[in-house]
Amino acid sequence: MKTFLVMLKRNIKMFFKDKGLFFTSMITPLILLVLYATFLSNVYKDSFMGVLDGFGVKVEESLMNGLVGGQLFSSLLAVSCVTVSFCSNMLMVQDKVTGARKDFLMGPLKKSTLALSYYTASAFSTLIICVLAMIACFVYIGIVGWYITVADVFLIMLDVFLLVMFGTALSSVINFFLSSQGHISAVGSIVSSCYGFICGAYMPLASFGDWLRNIVMFLPGTYGTSMLRNHTLNGVFEEMTSQLTKTHPEPMVDALIEGLRDSIDCNLYFFDTQVEIGTMYLIVSLSILALVAIYVILNVLRKKKD
Amino acid sequence: MKDVIQIKNLYKSYGDVKAVQDLSFKVKEGELFAFLGVNGAGKSTTISIMCSALQKDSGTVIINGNDIDKESDDIKRALGVVFQNSVLDKSLTVYDNLRSRAAVYGIHGNDFKTRLDELSELLDFKPLLKRTVGKLSGGQKRKIDVARALIHKPRILVLDEPTTGLDPQTRLTLWSVIENLRKTEKMTVFLTTHYMEEAADADFVVIIDSGKIVAEGTPLQLKNEYAGDSITIYGIDDATANSLGISYEKISGAHRFSVKNTAQATELITKYPHIFVDYEVVKGKMDSVFLTVTGKKLEGGDNK
Numbered sequence: 001m002k003t004f005l006v007m008l009k010r011n012i013k014m015f016f017k018d019k020g021l022f023f024t025s026m027i028t029p030l031i032l033l034v035l036y037a038t039f040l041s042n043v044y045k046d047s048f049m050g051v052l053d054g055f056g057v058k059v060e061e062s063l064m065n066g067l068v069g070g071q072l073f074s075s076l077l078a079v080s081c082v083t084v085s086f087c088s089n090m091l092m093v094q095d096k097v098t099g100a101r102k103d104f105l106m107g108p109l110k111k112s113t114l115a116l117s118y119y120t121a122s123a124f125s126t127l128i129i130c131v132l133a134m135i136a137c138f139v140y141i142g143i144v145g146w147y148i149t150v151a152d153v154f155l156i157m158l159d160v161f162l163l164v165m166f167g168t169a170l171s172s173v174i175n176f177f178l179s180s181q182g183h184i185s186a187v188g189s190i191v192s193s194c195y196g197f198i199c200g201a202y203m204p205l206a207s208f209g210d211w212l213r214n215i216v217m218f219l220p221g222t223y224g225t226s227m228l229r230n231h232t233l234n235g236v237f238e239e240m241t242s243q244l245t246k247t248h249p250e251p252m253v254d255a256l257i258e259g260l261r262d263s264i265d266c267n268l269y270f271f272d273t274q275v276e277i278g279t280m281y282l283i284v285s286l287s288i289l290a291l292v293a294i295y296v297i298l299n300v301l302r303k304k305k306d
Numbered sequence: 307m308k309d310v311i312q313i314k315n316l317y318k319s320y321g322d323v324k325a326v327q328d329l330s331f332k333v334k335e336g337e338l339f340a341f342l343g344v345n346g347a348g349k350s351t352t353i354s355i356m357c358s359a360l361q362k363d364s365g366t367v368i369i370n371g372n373d374i375d376k377e378s379d380d381i382k383r384a385l386g387v388v389f390q391n392s393v394l395d396k397s398l399t400v401y402d403n404l405r406s407r408a409a410v411y412g413i414h415g416n417d418f419k420t421r422l423d424e425l426s427e428l429l430d431f432k433p434l435l436k437r438t439v440g441k442l443s444g445g446q447k448r449k450i451d452v453a454r455a456l457i458h459k460p461r462i463l464v465l466d467e468p469t470t471g472l473d474p475q476t477r478l479t480l481w482s483v484i485e486n487l488r489k490t491e492k493m494t495v496f497l498t499t500h501y502m503e504e505a506a507d508a509d510f511v512v513i514i515d516s517g518k519i520v521a522e523g524t525p526l527q528l529k530n531e532y533a534g535d536s537i538t539i540y541g542i543d544d545a546t547a548n549s550l551g552i553s554y555e556k557i558s559g560a561h562r563f564s565v566k567n568t569a570q571a572t573e574l575i576t577k578y579p580h581i582f583v584d585y586e587v588v589k590g591k592m593d594s595v596f597l598t599v600t601g602k603k604l605e606g607g608d609n610k
Binding site: 002003006007009010013014017018098099100102103104105106107108109 | 357358359379382383385387389391393395397398402405406407408409410411412414458
C-alpha cells in the first residue's frame with residue numbers, strides 16, 4: 001500500500017509539474033466554455049425559442065437562460081471529464097517513451113500496482129480540473145439563471161465523479177496500447193474532436209439519424225451525458241411546468257416539456273425503450289468496473305517485450 | 307570467488323535477426339566485468355534479459371544463485387542498473403526521484419532516510435536533494451542515476467555506458483565511487499562502455515560481435531593474444547632502424563617498431579643491445595584488441 005501511495009504521489013506530481021500536459025488538459029474545458037458562452041448559447045437559445053413559439057408559449061428570460069446554460073453546462077462537463085482524462089493519462093505513455101516504466105518494472109514492483117497508480121493519479125488530476133470546470137459552470141449558471149436544486153447539485157457532483165472514473169478507465173485501456181509521442185498526439189486529437197459528437201454533447205442524439213443513434217446508444221459515455229443533462233435541467237423543467245400550467249392546459253405543457261426533454265437527450269431511448277436514470281447509473285458504473293478490470297488484466301498479462 | 311552471474315547458451319532473436327547466439331559467460335563476485343561490442347552487437351539485449359525486461363528464447367540465466375525463469379523478483383533485488391540514458395523524472399526533485407525508486411523496492415520511512423543519508427554522503431549530493439533533476443548538470447544527474455541504482459543495496463551494479471558524455475573530471479569521480487563500492491561492499495560491476503581505457507581496468511573482458519562472443523579473457527590476456535607490442539627507440543638514424551629488419555614508423559625524434567609480442571621485443575633487445583640504449587616497450591591497447599577481433603572500431607568515447 002505504501003508503495004502504491006508513493007507511486008501515486010509521483011504520478012500526480014509529474015502531471016501537475018508538466019506544464020504541457022496540464023495546460024493541454026485545461027484547454028479543452030476552457031475553449032468549450034468560451035465557445036458556448038459567446039456563440040453556441042445564442043444558437044441553442046434561438047432553437048428553443050422556435051420550439052416554444054411553435055407551441056405558442058413564452059417563458060421568462062432567466063428561465064430560458066437557465067435552460068440554455070444547463071445544456072451547455074452538461075455538454076461541457078460530459079466532454080471534459082473524458083478528454084481531460086485522456087490528457088492526464090498520457091503520463092503512462094510518456095513513461096514508456098522515457099523508459100521510466102521499464103525502469104520501474106526492473107524492480108520488484110507489481111504491474112498491477114503500477115497500473116492502478118497510473119489510473120488513480122489520472123482520475124485524481126482529471127477530477128481536480130473537472131471540479132474547477134464544474135465550479136466555473138455553477139458560477140455561469142448562477143449569473144444567467146439558477147434553477148438547480150440542492151439534490152441535483154449533489155447528483156451533478158456524482159455524475160462528474162463517475163464520468164471522470166469512466167473517462168480515466170477508457171483512456172487507460174486505450175493508452176495501454178500506445179507507445180510513442182506520435183500515438184499520443186493522434187489519439188489526443190481524435191478523442192478531442194470526436195468524443196463530443198458521439199456522446200451527444202455537441203449535438204443532441206435526437207438530431208442523429210436512427211442508425212447512428214442506435215449505434216451510439218451502445219456507448220456508455222452517452223448515458224453519462226444524459227445523466228448530467230437531467231440533473232442540470234430538472235429544475236428548469238419543473239419551474240417551466242409550474243409557470244406554464246398557470247396559463248396553459250396541463251396536457252399541452254406536459255407534451256411540450258417531454259418534447260423538449262426528448263430533443264436534448266434528457267430522455268434516452270435504447271431502440272424504442274426509454275432508459276431510466278437508475279439504469280444509466282448502472283450502465284456507467286458497470287462500464288467503469290469492466291474497463292478497470294480489463295486495464296488491470298491487460299497489464300498483468302502483458303508479456304515481457306519480445 | 308563464486309560466480310555471481312552465470313549465462314549459458316543464451317539465444318534471443320527478433321524475427322530473422324539473431325540478436326544473441328549461444329552466449330555463455332560467467333562473472334565472479336566482486337569483479338569488474340567489461341562487456342564490449344559495437345552498437346547492435348547484443349549487449350543491451352543481454353542486459354535486458356538479465357534484468358527481466360526481455361524474454362529470452364532459450365538458455366539459462368542464473369544471477370546471485372537465482373534462476374531467472376523461477377526467481378526473477380529475487381534477481382531484480384540483486385541488480386541495480388544505470389542506463390546509458392537517464393531515466394530520472396526531470397520535473398521532480400532529486401529527493402522525489404529517489405523516494406519513488408526506493409518505494410519500488412518496498413523501502414520506506416526510516417529505512418529510506420538512512421539509505422538516503424548513506425548515499426548522499428557517499429556520492430556527495432546532499433545539497434542537490436531539493437533541486438529539480440532537469441536543472442542539474444550532466445555529471446550531477448549521473449551521480450543521482452548511480453544513487454538511484456544503489457538505493458536498494460544491490461549485489462550487482464550494471465552500468466550501461468555510464469560515462470558517455472561526461473567530462474573527464476566527472477568520469478574520474480564516478481569511477482572512484484564505483485571502485486570504493488567494489489572494495490567496501492564487494493559489489494560486482496557489470497560494465498558496457500565505449501571507453502577502452504575503462505575496459506582496460508576490468509578484471510575480465512568479454513567482446514561480442516553479432517550476438518556471439520568473439521574474444522574473452524583478462525585485459526592482459528587479450529592484449530597478449532590480439533594486440534602486438536610496440537617498441538620506441540630514441541636517438542637512432544634511419545640506417546640503424548633499417549638494420550633491425552622490421553617495419554617502423556618515424557615519430558618525432560624516434561622510431562616506432564611494431565612487434566608481435568613481448569617475446570619478440572625481448573629477442574630484438576638481446577640481439578641488438580647496442581641499438582637499444584634509449585627505448586621503451588609498450589603493450590598493445592584494448593582498442594587494438596577490439597579492432598583485431600571484430601574488425602570494427604568501437605565508436606564513442608572521445609570520438610563520439
